[in-house]
Amino acid sequence: MGCANFAFKNEVARLRIAIEHQISHVNAFFNQASLQDCFSTKTHNGFLIAIDYMKGLLTSPGRRHLTAISQNCSDFNNQVFSHFMAQSTWDHRSLVEWIRNIGWRLIGKNGALVIDECANPKSGEHSVGVQRQYCGNLGKVENCQVGVFMAYVKNGSRLLLDYRLYLPKSWTSNSKRCDSAGIPIEHRTFKTKAELSYELIVDALRSKIPFSHVNMDGFYGSQPWLLTLLEALGVTYVADIGSDDRVFLEVPEYGIPLKCNPRGRPPSQVKVLNTTPIRVDEIMRKIKRWRILRVRRAMNGFLEVNFYALKVWRIDKDIQEPLPVWLLIRKELEEPKVKYSLCNGNHINSWDRLVKMQSERYWVERTFQDSIALAGMADYQVRNWKAWHHHVALVLLAMLWILREQKHLLPEFKDITPQDVARFFLIWMPLKEKTSSTVAEVTVKNKNNRKNSRRSKMKRKGRPIIE
Secondary structure, three states, rough: OHHHHHHHHHHHHHHHHHHHHHHHHHHHOOOHHHHHHHHHHOEEOOOOHHHHHHHHHOOOOOOOHHHHHHHHOOOOHEEEEEHHHHHHOOOOHHHHHHHHHHHHHHHOOOOOEEEEEEEEEEOOOOOOOOOEEOOOOOOOEEEEEEEEEEEHHHHHHEEEEEEEEOHHHEEEEEEEHHHHHHHHHOOOOOOHHHHHHHHHHHHHHHOOOOOOOOHHHHHHOOHHHHHHHHOOOOOEEEEEEEOOEEEEEOOOEOOOOOOOOOOOOOOOOOOOOOOOOEHHHHHHOOOOOOOEEEEEEEEEEEEEEEEEEEEOOOOOOOOOOOOEEEEEEEEEEOOOOEEEEEEOOOOOOOHHHHHHHHHHHHHHHHHHHHHHHHOOOOOOOOOOOHHHHHHHHHHHHHHHHHHHHHHHOOOOOOOOHHHHHEEEEEOOOOOOOOHHHHHHHHHHHHHHHHHHHHHHHHHHHOOOOOO
């Protein structure tokens, strides 16, 4: 017990020194001119406002809306933050490109790009992109906004690098609605989530991010045209598919069938002549020998799964040529859950490598959880196009900062998590000190706001105003 207690105290002392030493790295991070330039406009640089907003996302207790950030973390009031988010012309794309450049280097080369969507419930109909649609956070159709995101992951390190807001047709077909939300003209053309995901991947290629492959869930894997485009770009993908999706078990031969019936016109459409497609769940049921493989470290050791890989040919009705891929089938050891994926990495012959590639999508869910819990990604009270994009860009910057501090500590202190690092920010960026004067001021402001809100509601309803 004595040795264990000594080791515990020794590690606590070493970590305390490391936390105090990190303040110099914090200053170095924010003193980069290239970062500060991301917040410049023709008349003003909002860098200090951005840092206070990000500080609020990381440290403000409870919901991290503009008023809470102002009251707990900054000398700027909520009106300054509101203008900075919704009206200021600083370019969020410049910040996203800066984050992308730094982020993949922190994680390392040959990570995986993971495409997935994140939905946040929203009431009303004025928040940009809001509509009744499937909300993954709730697992049902609900009024929400949906963003398509691209994460970069490797060996458990992860970071969101880019995003697109999905605009349903109910928005892109309504110019008045687009005007009120401040949606730029060039973004008013309807694009599916799959088309947005393709844009993200193309941007990653233009930015020369050295990724090994792209992971996508079953929604994107069910779009044959998307997989064909990625193959044309030379991108290796692992795309989940449904149990009822079909593939060919042998090389399909395409051609026009011979006329068998003397009556009628001769066949003119190209078809597969030598084989018929088969459902992937039928293939799974015929597997007799699974291989048990390790996927990643888990809390109780290693996560192991049943795995099988088979060379097949996928179907794209617009392409009359063989499209060889791996069919990856993963079955959990302790539950009947089965996952099917297609991978065009035909040069990869290691099942260990294939199962790990298939499993990378797990980390994007963790990335969303971290961004929501630690950086308030879902805690915004903004409505227009510019504010939504500004908010998400600053969330990505906050998560980059967490990743950077985590990387600085990891060589000496193993298993430091993003949640651990988030606690350090309260030391590096303490909350505002509360006094009787500040508490009284906030209380009176809140009271007056409630009073004005009541007056406004009564006026709209044409009712007498009772003080």
